[in-house]
Amino acid sequence: MCGIVGLHLRNPDFHPRLGELLTGMLCEMADRGSDSAGVAVYGDPTWTPPGTACVSVLELTDAPETVGTAVGGALGTPAMVSVLDATYLVTADTTPQALQTAVAATYPEALIAGFGNDLAVLKGVGDPRTLANAWGLATAQGWQGVGHTRMATESAVTPSGAHPYAVGPDQCLVHNGSFANHATIRRELRAAGVHFDSENDTEVGARFVAQQLAAGRDVQTALKELCATFDGFYTLLVSNRDSFAVVRDAIACKPAVIAETDDWVAMASEYRALSGLPGVQRAKIWEPEPEVVYAWTR
Template sequence: MCGIVGLHLRNPDLYPRLGELLSGMLGEMQDRGADSAGIAVYGNPTWAPAGHACVSLLELDVDPAAAATALGAVVGAPVAAQYVDNTLVVSADVATDDLLAAARTTYPTALVAGFGNDLTVLKGVGAPRDLAASWDLASASGWQGVGHTRMATESAVTPAGAHPYAVGPEQCLVHNGSFSNHATIRRELRAQGVEFDSENDTEVGARFVAHQLAQGRDVETALKEVCATFDGFYTLVVSNRDSFAVVRDAIACKPAVIAGTADWVAMASEYRALAHLPGVENARIWEPEPEVVYAWTR
C-alpha cells in the first residue's frame, strides 16, 4: 500500500515549521505502511548548512569526529559529521561531487542515502512516528520535504529498501504502487552503466528519472517518459532542491490528493495527512489527473 507526502513552502515565515508539519503528515500515513519510513528535507541548517554539500550515509559504524577528519583530509576542507539516529550526515563547503567521491572512497561499504546542496535524507526500519521522533523531525526547518511510509511488497525491509530514493544530486523520488516491468528496465539501465543499491522496484524508477535528467531533460519530460516506459500502478513524487512534481499512472488507482494556498503546496496519499496544515480550510484541493505532471518551483 504505502503512503507518500510532500510539502513545498512558498512563505518563508513557515520555514521554521517545515519539520513539524512534515512530521504530522508522515504520522498520518503510518497505517498505510508501518515497516519502514524515510524523509528528505531541503534547507535544514542543523543538518546541512546553507549552500554546503551534504551526504547522508547509512550502514556505517564510525566515530563522527574520525569521519570528519578522514573526509576533510580527502576534500581539503573542514567537514562536519553527525549522526541523526542511524544516518551519518556529513557536510562541507565544497562541490557535491567532491564530497560524494570522498565518502564513497573512504567508506565503500556505506549506503549513500542522498546527496546534494542543502539536502538531508534519513531512512530507517520501524514505525514512522517512532522514526520521526528519533530524528527529531519536528524541530527541523527548511523550505521543502518529502516523506514515505512503506508496506514492503517488492524487496526486503531494510534501510536500503526504504524510500526516498535519492540517486541524483539533490533529487528524491517516493512511490506508492508497483512497477511490473522493473526487472526489464533495470537490466536496460545496467547495460548503460547505471548501478543499483537494492532490488526495490522504486529504485528503478528513481534511477530512470535521474538518468533522464542527467541527459538534460527537465522533470516534466522525464516523468512523461516514466509514463511511457513503466507498466504498473503508481503515484510518484519527484523533488529537487527547488521544486517537486507529482504524476500518476494512466489508471490512477493509487490514491493522491493535492492542496495549495498562497503559503504552500502539499500532496499526500490521503487528505487526512493535509488536514492540519495552516489555512487548509481555504486551500484549493483536487485529485491529480492520470498521466498529468504537476510541478511547482521555489
C-alpha cells in the same frame, strides 16, 4: 500500500515550521506502512549549512569524529559529521559530487542515501512515529519536505529498501505502487553503466528520472517519459531543490490528493495527512488526473 507526503512552502514565514508540519503529515500515514520510513528535507540550516555540500550516509558504525577525519583526509578539506539516529550527515565546503566521491572512497560498503547542497535524507527501519522522534524531525526547518511510510512488497525491509530514493544531486523520489517491468529497465540501465544499491523497484524509477534530468530534460518531460516507459500502478512524487512534481499512472488506482494555497502546495496519499496544515480550509483540493504531471517551481 505505502504512504506518501510532500510539502512545498511558498511563504518563508512557514519555513521554521517545516519539520513540525511534515512530522504531522508523515505520522498520519503510519498505518499505510509501518515497516520503514524516510524523509527528505530541503534547506535546514543545521543539517545542511548554507554554502556547504551534504551527503546522507547509512550503514556506518564509526564515531562521527572518525568519519569526519577520514572523509576530510580523502577530500583534502575538513568534513563535519552529525548523526540523527542511524543517518550520518557529512558536510564540507566543496561540491556535492566531490563529497559523495570522497565518502564512497572512504567507506565503500556504506549506503549513500542522498547528496546535494540543501538536501538531508533520513531513512530507517521501524515505525514512522518512532523514527520521526529519533530524528528530531519536528525541529527541522526549510522550504520543502518529502516523506514516505513503507509496506514492503518488492524487496527486503532494510535501510536500502526504504524511501526516499535520492540518487541525483538534490533530487528525491517516493513511490506508492509497483512497477511491473522494473527488472527489464534495471538491466537496461545497468548496461548503460548505472549503479544500483537495492533490488527495490522504486530505485529503478529514481535512477531513470535522474538519468533523464542529467541529460538536460526538465522534470515534466522526465516524468512523461517514465509514464511511457514503465508499466504498473503508481503515484510518484519527485522533487529537487527548486521543484516539486506529482504524477499517477494511466489507471490512477493508487490514491493521491493535492492541496494548494498561496502559502504552500502539499500532496499525500490521503486527505487526513493534509488536514492539519495551516489554512487548509481555504485550499484548492483535487485528485491528480491519470498521467498528468503536476509541477511547481520555487
